[in-house]
Structure formats: structure tokens, C-alpha cells
Amino acid sequence: MQKLLDHINTPKELRLLDQKDLPQLAKELREFIINIVATKEGHLGASLGVVELTIALHYIFNTPEDQLIWDVGHQAYGHKILTGRKDSFHTNRQVGGLSGFPKRAESNYDAFGVGHSSTSISAALGMAIASRLKGDTKKQHIAIIGDASIASGMAFEGLNHAGVTNANLLVILNDNAIGIDPSVGALKQYLTNVKKETQKQDNIFEALNFDYSGPIDGHDINAIISELERLKTISGPKFLHVITTKGKGLKQAEEDQVKYHAPGKFNAQTGDLIARTETNQPPKYQDVFGHTIVELAKQNENIVGITPAMPTGSSLKYMMDEIPERAFDVGIAEQHAVTLAAGMTTQGLIPFCNIYSTFLQRAYDQVIHDVALQKLPVIFCLDRAGLVGQDGATHHGVYDLSYLRCIPNLIIFAPRNEIELRNIMYTVQLGLKHPIAIRYPRGRGVTIDWKQPFSKIEMGTGIQLKKGNRLAVLSIGAIAKNVAKAIKNCQTPQSIAHYDMRFVKPLDESLLHAIFKPHETIITVEDNAVKGGFGSAILEFASENNYKNTIHVLGVPDHFLEHGSVNTLHQSIGLDADSLTLYFNKTLL
Structure with a gap:
């Protein structure tokens, strides 16, 4: 039996469908994503959660003339499949194949290249202002952003500016209460209260001059279409709050949303992960960091751990489990993470601030002005340094030595193995007069018997x-x-x-x-x-x-x-x- 998806190569074919057939298309699109990602790997849960929203957006808006900007882009697989890349989707994240993220050079349906969070509102606002300056008042500009990304400072900067413009901008909040790890912070609690209808304060988005609607069920495609049709007729900045389930349509992905964010290979029929043979292998560098900071923190009560929204990826989760009062997930807020650590050092704490190399780029000013200029001994642990693989250009950590080396007062160390990583972590918590950046790669090291007694490393020695x-x-x-x-x-x-x-x-x-x-x-x-x-x-x-x-x-x-x-x-x-x-x-x- 031929499927609806077989006939759809661009949104033009999608718009020819009867609206009553769209739930069937959503089912087929989910199956298509699951079957490919099961064998080729990639980001699964986020794309499964926005299938209905993706279909509705392309059904209602005249893409690519109307412009969609997907924040981060983890959730854009369905978008890629519906916009001319269905037959090549099996090459996703493979050498010479499709990028795992929206990319302008790949398709004119990808209005803006992404990979890091919280850029969509600013980019969409810039496009909307440009359209108005050119006299085009009909073009639509839609930013789709998650509840973890919208808590970032840059997203608020975009909202703050947009609220005093007459730009034709629609911000869609894809609210599933999770980024890669569960969302954190006061805004997350606010959104939870909105969903439970217990929020008594004024609506924060209406206070920023947005025409707010929602929350609506993000898996009710008819409800989404109806609301998008209405919003098309409203001028100025608009905000649609959509509630979705990350991993929707795959039982395991719904139940374990962290693991199924990017699960690796799995059985497409059962959803079960395909076990990897990992017996007697060296540890991942992130786990060496995670276990070592717990070991050191139990000996030194001044040690604290900080991560911007990556407790699982950085393995700070071990400290969050064992010493939760001294381990902090601050959300997608790298700038805040760095200056928070700086403040802690002024009071005698020893912060290990764990940030992916590529994400520390977002806090460069804070590293210079709030840390190095004041000679505050923050310990930066830069995970995913060097080439990181299938995530590609937005995630390679290949600039840290260059962008950090020019900063006065900053020590830069790169361990060649797990034992060196342990020993430098031990050394710096004994007493440090300057900040230090410790950069190490993604993946496994080279030493099976890595839990050796600590040994002090003399600074500045090869x-x-x-x-x-x-x-x-x-x-x-x-x-x-x-x-x-x-x-x-x-x-x-x-x-x-x-x-x-x-x-x-x-x-x-x-x-x-x-x-x-x-x-x-x-x-x-x-x-x-x-x-x-x-x-x-x-x-x-x-x-x-x-x-x-x-x-x-x-x-x-x-x-x-x-x-x-x-x-x-x-x-x-x-x-x-x-x-x-x-x-x-x-x-x-």
C-alpha cells in the first residue's frame, strides 16, 4: 500500500492534501524518522515531538517564502524530510551527506543555520524587520524554540527587542519541559504552572507586548492548524505556547527522554537500544571528570561543580546525585555559568565550571572580564575539545587553544590521557592563583586502569x-x-x-x-x-x-x-x- 509520504517531496505537495489526512501523514513521518535514525543514529526525541507542528507549519505557511527558523535544530528532521531531502535523509550526519542541523547552503527552506541554542528569535526578528523595511508586510517569520532554549539570555534579548517593534514575528514555544536534560530554573516552573493553570501572576510574554495564545496540545494537528490560521491574520509580535511530548510515538523515547535524545542504534520495531560491547574498555573522559570531581569534593568541602544544561553530557550528574547541594545546572546560560563561578571564587569556593569547548565561545567576554582580568581561579573543564564527529561544524571544539591563548592570566592545560586529567584536577584544587582551562576530547581515553593515586603536576611543565x-x-x-x-x-x-x-x-x-x-x-x-x-x-x-x-x-x-x-x-x-x-x-x- 502506497503511503501519503511517498507523494510528498516539497511542501507544495503537502498543501494539496485534505486536512483530514494529516494525522495519517504524521504517523508515516514518525515511522520514517524512527526507521532511519534506528540504523544511522542521530537526534531522535526532539524531532518525534514536533511532527504535527512541523506538518502544520508547512501546511499553513507558504514556505520557503515564509521563513521558519528552528532553534538549535535538533528537532528539524521532519522539516528536512518534507522539504526535498526525504530521499537523501539516510545520509544525515554521514560524511558528504545532510547536516544534522538546518543549514542555509543545504536548502532554501533552511532560512538560518543553527546548532547552538537561543538564536532563533533574534534571527527571525532581523528577517522580519528587513521585510518591513523592504515594504513586504505579508511575509511571515516564525521562530520555533524550546522551553530550555528560551530561558537563555539571548532569547530574552530577542523577546525584549521584538516587543517594542511592529515586526511580523511569530515565536512558537515548543514546551516539553526538557532540553537534552530536564529543564531547570524559575521560568521552567512558571511554564509548568501555566500548563497546570495555577499561575496567578501576569503572563510574562504578554508583559513583553506579545500577543500570547495557548497553551495548546502540540499533537492535536487540527488545533494547531486552526490557531496558526488565526495568527496569520494578526500583525506585530505573536507568541504561541505549544505543549508537546519529546519522543512522541516511540514508547521508550517518551519514557527515557534523556537517553533517547540521541540514542545511537536501536531496534526500530521495539524501540530497544542495541547494546554496544563495552567490556574492559577505557573510560570516557567525561566520566573521568565526573567521578574524579566527586572523589575530590568529598575531601574538599569548598569544591563546587557547575554546568550549563549538560549534566549528563559532562557527567556532572554523578556529583548532582551524590552531593546535590554543591552541583549546579544553571540551564542554557554559559555567560551566567562563568560569572557565577567567578563570584563563587571571591568567597573561597573552588568552582569546576564544565562547559563544552564549542559552548564556551558564547561566554568569551565573561572569561576575559569577569575571570581573567580579576585573576579569579575558576577551573574551566572544557569537554568535547577537538573534533567531535557527526555534529559537525557548529560543535567541533577546535578553536579553544586559539581564543584562550591570547588572554592574560589564564593557564591552559591539555591532558594526553585520563591519569593526567585526574592529576591536574587534583593539583588545581590544592590552591591556584590564576584561572585555568583544562581541555579534553569527546569519547574514550586510552587507559583501562585509570584510577591511580593522585599525583601533583608542576605548572607549566612538559x-x-x-x-x-x-x-x-x-x-x-x-x-x-x-x-x-x-x-x-x-x-x-x-x-x-x-x-x-x-x-x-x-x-x-x-x-x-x-x-x-x-x-x-x-x-x-x-x-x-x-x-x-x-x-x-x-x-x-x-x-x-x-x-x-x-x-x-x-x-x-x-x-x-x-x-x-x-x-x-x-x-x-x-x-x-x-x-x-x-x-x-x-x-x-
Whole structure:
């Protein structure tokens, strides 16, 4: 039996359907998403939750002339399938395939590229103001934002501005009480009260001059269509509150919304996860952080943990379970997280502020002005540093060494393995006069027996991992694994020395002098942008000390890398072990 979805390649075909057939289309669209994501992996729960809303938006609005902006974009799979990408959806997040997020270069239905949260209202408002300036008062601009994202500061900035404009803007709040982890904060409680009809205060969105409607059932497609039809006739800023269930239509995804946000492979018929063989494997770096901070916090009552909305992803959840009064999920609020940590240090606390590398970019001003300028010893733990894989360009943590290295008073450390991560965490809580950024990668490390007794690390020191008489390779962080394997496979491994510099700032200048004098050629290797990163620091050292050695800088090239497995991406830029072996051999010729 042929399905309705088989005939729909763009919203034009969707709009030819009778409204009574849309619930059947919603069922088929859910099945399509489940069947693909079950084998190809990706973000599942968010897209399942907005199937009816997605269909209704494209049914009522004249997309792409009317513009949809999906906040973050985790929930945009249904949108992609309905807008000409159904036949290629199986390539989602695969090398050379569709992006996991809306992307302007991919489709004219993707009005704005996203990947980080809370940008949709500002972008949609900018488009709406532009339309009005051009004399187009009919074009619709719709921002679809979740209850976790709307609590972020930037979303409020957009709402605050929009409320004093006459822009043709519709903000749709997709309220499912969860982001990746459950939503937190006073706004979440306010929205809960609204849903329970116990909210006695004035409506916060009406107070910001929005025409508010809702809350309505986000899975009642007829109710959504009716309300969207009405809102099309109203001018100025409008706000529609829609209640949805994340993971709707897959029992397990509804019951375990955190795990099924991005569940990996699962059985499409039963919904059960496909178990991965993880016996006797090294731990994930995030779990080393999570278990170690609990261990240290039990010994030091001044230690606190902070994460902006990523307790599961950062593994701060372990501390939240065991010492909840000293572990804080502040929601999607990186700027607040940094300055909160700064305030805590002034009162003698020792905050471990765990933020993904790519998300710390959102709090750059706070790192400089609120932390480094005041020499406040905040401990930044930057998870997901380096290339992160299928999430692609918006999530690669390949700029932190560059954007942090120029900041005075800031120490930068990159552990090459789990034991080094434990030891630096132990060291910094003993007493620190400056802030420090500790950056480590996504995924598993290299050490099975990682719970070793703590050992203090001397600040600003590197170490020699291997002796060699001709070529010196300097690495920083976990990329040392690829370097060590590459050297082992070289034609003359005895010719190559390997150093783990550990600190990008301050550099171990004593060690560098000892390296530069006997080695004519130096190669630096980092999983960070080559512009302004670790290699640049070594070049600066050589220039300042008038060294004439030949220096090769290897790292992430000066363009945005798209999605693909970490191994594939390393191969594409020559940072995998095999590519490094060839490079080292060639350099020795």
C-alpha cells in the first residue's frame, strides 16, 4: 500500500492534501524518522515531538517564502524530510551527506543555520524587520524554540527587542519541559504552572507586548492548524505556547527522554537500544571528570561543580546525585555559568565550571572580564575539545587553544590521557592563583586502569615521552595517541623524539630550549585550529629566541570542517596515525 509520504517531496505537495489526512501523514513521518535514525543514529526525541507542528507549519505557511527558523535544530528532521531531502535523509550526519542541523547552503527552506541554542528569535526578528523595511508586510517569520532554549539570555534579548517593534514575528514555544536534560530554573516552573493553570501572576510574554495564545496540545494537528490560521491574520509580535511530548510515538523515547535524545542504534520495531560491547574498555573522559570531581569534593568541602544544561553530557550528574547541594545546572546560560563561578571564587569556593569547548565561545567576554582580568581561579573543564564527529561544524571544539591563548592570566592545560586529567584536577584544587582551562576530547581515553593515586603536576611543565636524535615532535593533549602510534610505525623511529608539552600557556621554555638546540626540525601536532593555536605559540617562542629551526605546524586547517566520524575527519586533514607516519618519514628524508 502506497503511503501519503511517498507523494510528498516539497511542501507544495503537502498543501494539496485534505486536512483530514494529516494525522495519517504524521504517523508515516514518525515511522520514517524512527526507521532511519534506528540504523544511522542521530537526534531522535526532539524531532518525534514536533511532527504535527512541523506538518502544520508547512501546511499553513507558504514556505520557503515564509521563513521558519528552528532553534538549535535538533528537532528539524521532519522539516528536512518534507522539504526535498526525504530521499537523501539516510545520509544525515554521514560524511558528504545532510547536516544534522538546518543549514542555509543545504536548502532554501533552511532560512538560518543553527546548532547552538537561543538564536532563533533574534534571527527571525532581523528577517522580519528587513521585510518591513523592504515594504513586504505579508511575509511571515516564525521562530520555533524550546522551553530550555528560551530561558537563555539571548532569547530574552530577542523577546525584549521584538516587543517594542511592529515586526511580523511569530515565536512558537515548543514546551516539553526538557532540553537534552530536564529543564531547570524559575521560568521552567512558571511554564509548568501555566500548563497546570495555577499561575496567578501576569503572563510574562504578554508583559513583553506579545500577543500570547495557548497553551495548546502540540499533537492535536487540527488545533494547531486552526490557531496558526488565526495568527496569520494578526500583525506585530505573536507568541504561541505549544505543549508537546519529546519522543512522541516511540514508547521508550517518551519514557527515557534523556537517553533517547540521541540514542545511537536501536531496534526500530521495539524501540530497544542495541547494546554496544563495552567490556574492559577505557573510560570516557567525561566520566573521568565526573567521578574524579566527586572523589575530590568529598575531601574538599569548598569544591563546587557547575554546568550549563549538560549534566549528563559532562557527567556532572554523578556529583548532582551524590552531593546535590554543591552541583549546579544553571540551564542554557554559559555567560551566567562563568560569572557565577567567578563570584563563587571571591568567597573561597573552588568552582569546576564544565562547559563544552564549542559552548564556551558564547561566554568569551565573561572569561576575559569577569575571570581573567580579576585573576579569579575558576577551573574551566572544557569537554568535547577537538573534533567531535557527526555534529559537525557548529560543535567541533577546535578553536579553544586559539581564543584562550591570547588572554592574560589564564593557564591552559591539555591532558594526553585520563591519569593526567585526574592529576591536574587534583593539583588545581590544592590552591591556584590564576584561572585555568583544562581541555579534553569527546569519547574514550586510552587507559583501562585509570584510577591511580593522585599525583601533583608542576605548572607549566612538559615531559619527554620518547628520545630521538633528528626530529622532535611536540604534541598537546590526547592527539599524542596518534603521534605515538605514527612514530612507532616510522622507518626509523629512533630518529624521532616525542614531547608532550601539556601546557599551552605557560609554555615550558626550559624544555623548549632543550628541544630546539639539538633538533634541526620541529613538528607540532594539535587537534586545534593551526591559526593562533599551540603551533603558533611554538613559532612565537622560536622567533622571540631567534631560533632558525625548521618548524612544521600540523592541526586543523583554516576552514570549517563538516560532519563525519572523528577518525574520518582526522584522515581528511592528515592527523590520523597513518598520515602522520607518512609525514614524519617524508620529513626525515
